[in-house]
């Protein structure tokens with residue numbers, strides 16, 4: 115593995131495992147994460163993880179990974195959707211392993227095969243988990259860390275707040291816990307370590323960055339809207355997912371309609387109804403992210419609250435790192451002044 119080593123920076127089991135300066139993963143974001151964001155994250159002392167599905171074909175995935183590897187020595191993470199909604203999963207897995215990526219983040223489905231194949235080559239596997247039962251399952255399968263997706267996360271969110279989920283997983287697990295969800299600035303970042311996290315995974319604050327290829331409307335919405343404007347919808351994939359409450363989202367509502375509901379409950383139709391909902395939802399997101407469409411369905415979490423301007427990935431990392439130091443100092447001075 116080709117890793118950076120650092121003299122300074124925060125040391126945790128994850129910075130040691132990955133060889134990064136700051137214990138931050140730039141979380142994988144469908145449509146949003148780009149090769150340029152991955153390079154900028156790596157060069158800023160953190161690591162980025164990109165969904166394999168952000169490339170349309172295996173050839174594009176290969177060219178993209180090679181481009182990132184040529185530009186930065188930082189570890190590269192790939193997010194694999196491991197359930198049936200991703201027909202390219204096996205090809206993506208073996209191509210990534212051939213290319214020598216450093217770790218995977220698995221979501222939706224069993225990570226068993228990914229763990230087995232990756233460990234043959236010393237590649238790490240972190241698994242998205244939202245509760246203790248599932249965390250136990252992936253740990254038994256050999257996962258190298260939990261990504262603890264809490265109820266404040268952007269995208270597909272969990273049900274349990276970070277203040278419960280992180281210490282709960284910490285108490286039951288032997289592997290590191292990476293906190294994901296609702297970390298918007300330095301105090302939130304700092305607080306995750308008090309809860310017991312070994313690293314954090316941050317998504318939404320990286321949406322409004324110049325290295326992303328999504329349209330300006332989506333980026334500016336992350337600046338203009340805040341935590342109070344985030345709603346949870348089941349319209350996109352059938353599962354609960356956070357979006358910005360734009361006028362269009364208000365118009366179409368956040369619940370599945372009568373027909374979708376009926377089909378999703380019907381034994382025979384269920385499987386197909388889910389696939390159609392998922393496909394339609396992904397197309398809607400893609401259109402809203404890349405073309406001029408009044409159908410503004412933009413996925414983001416409450417952690418956009420502190421996004422005050424469009425900036426670069428390096429500036430976002432710096433905001434978190436300096437914010438952490440500020441929060442730490444404030445904490446010390448509060449503790450010491452009666």
Ligand SMILES: Cc1cc2nc3c(=O)[nH]c(=O)nc-3n(C[C@H](O)[C@H](O)[C@H](O)COP(=O)(O)O)c2cc1C
Nearest residue numbers: 141143144221267268269295296316317318415417
């Ligand atoms: C726009 C967007 C797209 C996302 N796409 C994916 C994805 O493709 N795969 C995945 O595992 N998680 C995805 N997530 C979840 C993130 O990886 C991460 O868990 C989440 O962003 C953490 O919460 P935060 O946004 O408050 O930082 C997405 C989140 C957002 C906001």
